[in-house]
Amino acid sequence: MxxxxxxxxxxxxxxxxxxxxxxxxxxxxxxxxxxxxxxxxxxxxxxxxxxxxxxxxxxxxxxxxxxxxxxxxxxxxxxxxxxxxxxxxxxxxxxxxxxxxxxxxxxxxxxxxxxxxxxxxxxxxxxxxxxxxxxxxxxxxxxxxxxxxxxxxxxxxxxxWKFMAIVLGFNAPNSRYFCPWCFCTKEDIGNRQKVCIIKKNMHQIKPAFFNNNSTVKSPPGHTKPPLLQIISLDYYVSDELHIILRIWDWLWDLAIQELKMKNQLTKTKIIAEMNRIKISFSFWQEQEIQNWSHTSLMGGDKEIVFKNFNFGVVFNEKHTFLINCLWQNFYQLYINMKSNETNPPSQFANQAKKWLDLFFTPSQGEPNTINFKMGLYRPKDVTLYIHVLVNHLPKFMEWHQKFGLGAFSxxxxxxxxxxxxxxxxxxxxxxxxxxxxxxxxxxxxxxxxxxxxxxxxxxxxxxxxxxxxxxxxxxxxx
Ligand SMILES: [Zn+2]
Known part of the structure; x- marks a missing residue:
């Protein structure tokens, strides 16, 4: 053998x-x-x-x-x-x-x-x-x-993301130019007016452009020659599972940060709700940093939280409605992303944009008055994973529809x-x-x-x- x-x-x-x-x-x-x-x-x-x-x-x-x-x-x-x-x-x-x-x-x-x-x-x-x-x-x-x-x-x-960035000779994700496929900058990451389409190709980021004598430079952020140049840049497909998991982590962080700010982080209620949906979860205090850490969940448990966790245990009724919608709609996006046959890429692109609109729900009314309705998040809360989900995944779905995004997991x-x-x-x-x-x-x-x-x-x-x-x-x- x-x-x-x-x-x-x-x-x-x-x-x-x-x-x-x-x-x-x-x-x-x-x-x-x-x-x-x-x-x-x-x-x-x-x-x-x-x-x-x-x-x-x-x-x-x-x-x-x-x-x-x-x-x-x-x-x-x-x-x-x-x-x-x-x-x-x-x-x-x-x-x-x-x-x-x-x-x-x-x-x-x-x-x-x-x-x-x-x-x-x-x-x-x-x-x-x-x-x-x-x-x-x-x-x-x-x-x-x-x-x-x-x-x-x-x-x-x-x-x-990390492995792909290294193979592409691309800079760190927290850099100003963070996206291997388009020219979007950190300042524009949450700009709803800006259209971010896949504009780069392997020809632009090949070693010839790293030559100091060349008049044409490689695009910003491409600091080293890519390691697998024979693969076309549109055939570099980000693993959808990581995108989902990292967005989960971020949405969870945003909810926890908000609760901490309002002094409403009721850990026992969160644990009880996790238990209700059959997920083992705990908080503990890190000694050195005096900060609360919590169980990091595996992919399957994150899916259950997306689907079933009710934020009503910690937020008021109006806010719960928004946050529950955001989480459940995200879960639906994830399901649609995997079933490309029943859900054409153009439809997915619209669903992803609508989800981002929900993410940006503005506050309404005067703060500290009875009619005040608190919104959700700000443009600067958009992460690179959300950027890829909304701007590039629909295109990858379209290009590689024959296999489906799940085939790149x-x-x-x-x-x-x-x-x-x-x-x-x-x-x-x-x-x-x-x-x-x-x-x-x-x-x-x-x-x-x-x-x-x-x-x-x-x-x-x-x-x-x-x-x-x-x-x-x-x-x-x-
Ligand atoms: Zn991009």
Whole structure:
């Protein structure tokens, strides 16, 4: 099996020292952390070509792709898991967008490269270079299979905002020019009069424009050459799930801030309402900052809050009506976003604009009088995620309607990365290293993936030997 998709272990020199990560850890098991740190400077690598050639017969057999119209829509994605606060475990994977029924399954996302390290441009540039070269070749020359058919490769990219910004060589999200797709500035982010359409393209942000002698400069905010230039900028699709989750966090913060300002943060009522909708939730006081923190909810629980949480437990009747509408309408937007068949992009664009109008509901009447009706939020409360939701997601829906925005979700990638790190970076493996002399967790992850792929494909590929005859080949160089 490792002959079909060979595993290489890359050694990366000049690794910059890592700094403390200012985010909550995703994985905190001390045994796992200690092991991951040992692999700094190493990366495991599968060639895209080898992966594609291996999965191709099954895709053809299932009529996902066909030789008469030999096109493969290939999605590349990246994800970094926080392993304690010291390091990230990063994977870059590919999947076949055409295989839409399997797109949500982690096992249909194939690891190209994995490594522990910092999520930064310099390291990612080193790690991604072999992928970029291979992808260029695949896009320019196509993929020739064993029958001589040449497949055209259409590449896409999808990840959370941070990863995508690094790959695009784009500046930090809090910068003045915050959007990789349009020229909107922080000052204009909440300006309802300003029309923000996708205006940039990869040609404008390519290295030629970073040349000091060039008269044409790259657009503001594009501070470094993009790392995967063969992918067209309109094929960089932001992960809709992150947009939803970050907007949830922000709407929740806005509600909590408001309650604090009014001295109405009744924590017991919020906890009781969370319990009513069957969500375990608590507040606690951080000692150093004397501030209240609360449980950070997982995606599924956030959905339930969007749908069912009644802000009537903490706000007055008029204000509750507004806030409940804002949350429930947002949930409806999220549902519509995922079901692009019943909801055309133009309709979604209108719904998103209406939702933003609701977000901007102004106050009415004189403050401190009986008729005063408090509004919601201000233009400066618009975040970059809200900007993308309202201005760009409808366009992505339209362009990539064939697959739907859900096909660009990164949750299977996150799950895969999380599970792989938790399972393989442990001091003692479950089998006690009986069969395999333990040398490299990175190698073992890719080897395990190869075996899983083999089992998944064996229904259609019977020319390979039976599973019990597979032996581990110690191809790892370390
Ligand atoms: Zn924009």
């Amino acid at each position: 490792n002959n079909a998709i060979p595993i290489s272990i890359l050694n990366v020199t000049d690794q910059p020292s890592f700094t403390s990560i200012d985010e909550n850890p995703d994985i905190n098991d001390p045994k796992v952390v200690e092991e991951v740190l040992k692999y700094i400077g190493k990366a495991g690598y599968h060639k895209i070509t080898d992966i594609l050639l291996f999965v191709l017969p099954d895709l053809i057999e299932r009529h996902v792709i066909n030789q008469d119209n030999s096109i493969i829509n290939l999605r590349i994605s990246g994800d970094g898991r926080n392993v304690s606060r010291k390091v990230k475990h990063i994977i870059i994977i590919c999947t076949i967008l055409d295989d839409i029924v399997n797109i949500y399954k982690a096992e249909h996302h194939y690891t190209i490269i994995l490594f522990p390290g910092n999520e930064n441009y310099i390291l990612l540039q080193k790690m991604i270079t072999p992928i970029a070269h291979e992808l260029n070749d695949l896009v320019l020359n196509g993929l020739k299979d064993l029958n001589g058919t040449v497949w055209k490769i259409n590449p896409y990219f999808s990840s959370d 990164c949750s299977p990638v996150e799950k895969k990365n999380h599970d792989q790190v938790s399972a393989f970076f442990q001091k003692t493996m479950k089998d006690g290293g009986k069969d395999i002399e333990r040398k490299s967790a990175i190698f073992e992850i890719l080897h395990y993936e190869n075996r899983s792929l083999y089992f998944a494909q064996k229904g259609t590929i019977d020319k390979y030997p039976k599973p019990q005859h597979i032996h581990v080949k110690k191809k790892s160089k370390n």
